[in-house]
Structures are given as structure tokens and as C-alpha cells.
Amino acid sequence: MSTVHPPNSTDGAGTQDRPARLTVGVVGAGRVGPALAASLQLAGHRPVAVSGVSDASRRRAEKMLPGVPLVPPAEVLQRADLVLLTVPDDALPGLVAGLAETGAVRPGQLLVHTSGRYGVSVLDPALRAGALPLALHPAMTFTGSPVDVQRLAGCSFGVTAPGELRLAAEALVIEMGGEPEWISEESRPLYHAALALGSNHLITLVAQSMELLRTAGVGAPDRMLGPLLGAALDNALRSGDAALTGPVARGDAGTVAAHIAELREHSPQTVAGYVAMARATADRALAHGLLKAELAEDLLGVLADEGTGTGTTPGEGTDADDDENGPEGNDR
Template sequence: MNPEQPAPPPGPDRGTRAEDRPARLDIGVVGTGRVGPALAAALRLAGHRPVAASGVSERSRRRAAELLPGVPLVDPAEVLARADLVLLTVPDDALPGLVTGLAETGAVRQGQLVAHTSGRYGAAVLQPVLRAGGLPLALHPVMTFTGTPVDVQRLAGCSFGVTAPEELRLAAQALVIEMGGEPEWIAEEARPLYHAALAIGANHLVTLVNQAMELLRTSGVEAPDRMLGPLLGAALDNALRSGDAALTGPVARGDAGTVSAHISELGDHAPRMVAGYLAMARATADRALAHGLLAPERAEDLLDVLSEGGRGQ
């Protein structure tokens, strides 16, 4: 083995069939939303053994039953009592309180691996776990989850934002690799910026796509998803390959008249979308100018139109 590559946790050769490998870690999941069951199912494929999970809503319980059949649903303290590796897969705002409560009630054991999947937080939020003798890991899968078995397959090649104490770095990376993912080390202080970048790219994309589909339906298009699919797929591919050089459209060209018409039509048919259009148009104009795609003399009229559109809101 290359000494620079992270070693997998102790266990049999990964080339053997999963059903022939003894489980190396007992896995527990606290929070059976969309993420936790998928990660536990992926670890099961790697030879580990999910042994307990906790979930509150009926939907989360059904999800656990589908992705983790036979795994009992118990309270969070019991999950920790049964597991060597605990996945805390709860909403960001609930994570600090959950961690503190588990540590203060003595649920965390000496040497127990405790990993959360929040993008916002690094390992510092798990300080109560560390003080209780646990081993803290931040393993954030950079993927949107559906809560269905397809998520397990989508983990193949998925990047994970990994933050952990230096002595646990190889263990964290090895777990990600066993789930089929690609570990990417994120410094503790960079976690909020890292998460903001992902939110801009993924969350806002969903809003933009659905706004575009809504407007196309209003304009009479019967299958807006079919119309947008090739266009947006090409735009995403071009952006990832070429960066700002992929900018196109009326804003990047400085077509002030076209942009003015857009603002007018949105004001008539979808006034709630005008503010978002203006904000994205200004950001696009700034990037096109900086990249030399938008000539300064054309930018002046364009920016006047955007400014007038903003005053009309």
C-alpha cells in the first residue's frame, strides 16, 4: 500500500464480498432524515454493521425501514450505547444542543467515533464529545439526498468535506473512501465559507431552475423541464470547464434593451422574481466586465437599466 494513502480501518481485504466480511464497526445513526440512513447503508456495503438508529417522524421511520431493514429504532442514548461509530445526521441548528446533551448525560464512551454530517460545522462543535473521551469527525457529503436507495449509489465519487483533529484525519478519510466518496480536507475556520459556496451553487440553483420552469409554463410551454434540460446541462458543463468564459446571454453581451424588456415582463407576470433577476444580472455584469466579455461602453447603458429596474421595486 502507498504509505501516503489513508489506510482503511482494520478488517479483511476490501476485495472480498461484503457478505463474507465480518463487520468491523457497529454503526449507529441519530436522526433518520435523508442523509443518515444512506451513509449507514453505504457503510454496510463496506462490511460494517448498522445496529441502531433513532427517528421521530413517521416518514423518517419508513425511510430507516427501507434503507436499514432490520435495524432497531431506539432513543439516541441507546444508539450510542450500541455503536462504535455514531452518525449525527440532524439539522444544523439542532446539532450543538444534541452534542452537548449526549455528552452531559454520559452517553459518549471513551474511544467512540462520533461523526456529524453538517456542512456548516467542523470538528469544534464536537468539543463536548472530545472532552467525554470520544473521537470527533466532521464528514459532510457534498450531495443532495432524496431519502431513497438511489442515494447510496450516488455516493460513488461524491466529495466529502472532512474536518477532524490531525490524529484522526486518516480514519476520517478512510471512512469516506469506504462509502465510495472522495475526501476533501476543509480547515475548521473555512467551514462557514465552504458551506456558503455549496449553498450558492446547489440551493440557489434549484430556485433558479424552478423559477425558469414557472415562467416557461406561463408563456405556454407544455414541457419546460424537457426544454431546459439540454440548455442547463450544457450551461453547467461549460461553467465547470471554462469558468467566466462560459458567460453568455443579454447581460454578458450588454444588450440593455433586451434586459429592460425582461424586467418589464417580469414586473407584469412575476413581480416577485424581479429582485432576484436584478441581483443576478448585476452579479453577471460584474463578472463579465472583470473577464473582459462586456465592454465598458455597453456596460454603462446596461447598469442604468438595472438601476432603473431596482428603483421601480
């Protein structure tokens, strides 16, 4: 396993004079930061400081990183060779600018953020102060419990870094048990949107499906859905659109109309999502030759009528995600 050696030390010595292991600090004790620090600790690095604002963050830090002191962000940077900035996406630019303006950033210090949205340009104020910028985004959903460390094994990380720090970025990801996947600076927003589309929306769909099954009288919807959804996910990952099944792919317009009628009666808030996903599924099924054109007309007519009817149209009734982290589920 590779050992991380930052290109510069704080005292001007060369990389050969750096210690083999790094002191690690966490700014933002949400769900991601303590888990990453704990995984680095297993690799031999030493967490030395963590900052957190809420009571939940402080409890999480104490649970995941016992004995590591809770200190203000600026003090985290004073103590650590490697600093994990694990705050919400919208808070990251202001945090970086503030730390740089107050002189908290030290030359040669590895500054790592875990936002999926941003590359390394968001760290430019710290770069000008001499920091070494890395963007390491774990493509994983986090719970804020020790199980997160285990889930990092084999987890892909979206990595963006300057060329001279590529080896350091790869080494850190590998030491956390992950697999580095290189994402260009300009592709970060699209990469992040793709993860949100797959992971966050999946949770919403599953939760809605479970609620509807309970309404239909199913006593254990999780047990019913587990094998079905596991097989569907496996098939989709293996075969893509070729794995499509169900009434939309078959062109069963009558069945889809019956679904919508039932949803409107029992769970009207799910109609918009059902119609939007059915339209997207129909488009993909048509494009890949799974849905016959002669059957698609009636199906698309049902969906078009619903979209212009009295029900909620797709897009209404959505709430912004205000959790600690962003759309791919990596709650920081």
C-alpha cells in the same frame, strides 16, 4: 480499500485488537443518515441502531435500513462503535452537549457529524468525554431514497478531523464511495456558503425558469431546459466566467429591460432575483473583459433603475430554509 480502526477501543485494547468492521448507529433519520449508514453497510460495516422522531424519519429508516431497530439517541450510542449525527445544523450543538452531559458518549467511540457549517469543535463536549470527533460532509443533495447511495459514488466530502484521525476519516469517506476534500476548521462556514450558493439557489432558479416557460406556453419545460442547463453547467465547470453568454454578457440593455417588464407583468416575485443575478453577472463579465465598458453603462442603468423602482428590491420575500438539513441540500 482501507479498513477503519479507531485509535482506541472501549476496553482499552490497542487498535490491532479492534474488529475489522464497525457497528454503526444513526442519530437523526433524515435524508442523509440512513443513506450513509446504508453505504457503510455495503462496505461491510453493520448498522445496529437508528433514532428518528417524525413518522417520515421512521419510515425512511425502515426503508433504507430494514431490520435495524429504532431506539432513543442514547441507546444508539450504547450500541455503536461509529455514530453518525445527522441532525439539522442548529440542533447539533445542543445534541452533542446533551449526549455528553448524560454520559451517553463512550471513550474511543467515533462520533461523526455531517454538518457542512461546523468542523470538529462543535464536538468538543464529546471529545472531553473520550469520543473521537470527525466532520464528514457529503457535498450532495439527498432524496431520502436508495438512489442516494448510488450518488455517493465519486461524491466529494468536506472533511475536518484531528491530525491523528486523518486516516480514519479518509478511510470512512472512501468506503462510502466518496472523495475526501480537507477543509480547515475556520473555513467551514465559507465552504458551506459556497455550496449553498451553487446548489440551493440553482434549484430555485430552475424552478422559476420552468414556471415561466409554462406560462409562455411551453408544454415540456423540463425537456427544453435539460440540454441547455446541462451544457451551461458543463461549460461553467470547465471554463468558469469565460462560459458566460446571453444579453447581460453582451450588454443588451434593451433586452434586459424587456425581460424585466415581462417578469413584472407575469411573475413579479421573480424580478428581484433576476435583477440581483443580472447585476452579479454584469460585474463578473466586466471584470473578465467579456462585457464592453461602453455597453455596460446602459445595462447597469437599467438594473439600477429597477432596484430603486416600485418593484420588490433584492432580498425581500425570502423565507428561511426550515428543511431537515442545511443549505447545500443534504437534507438530514
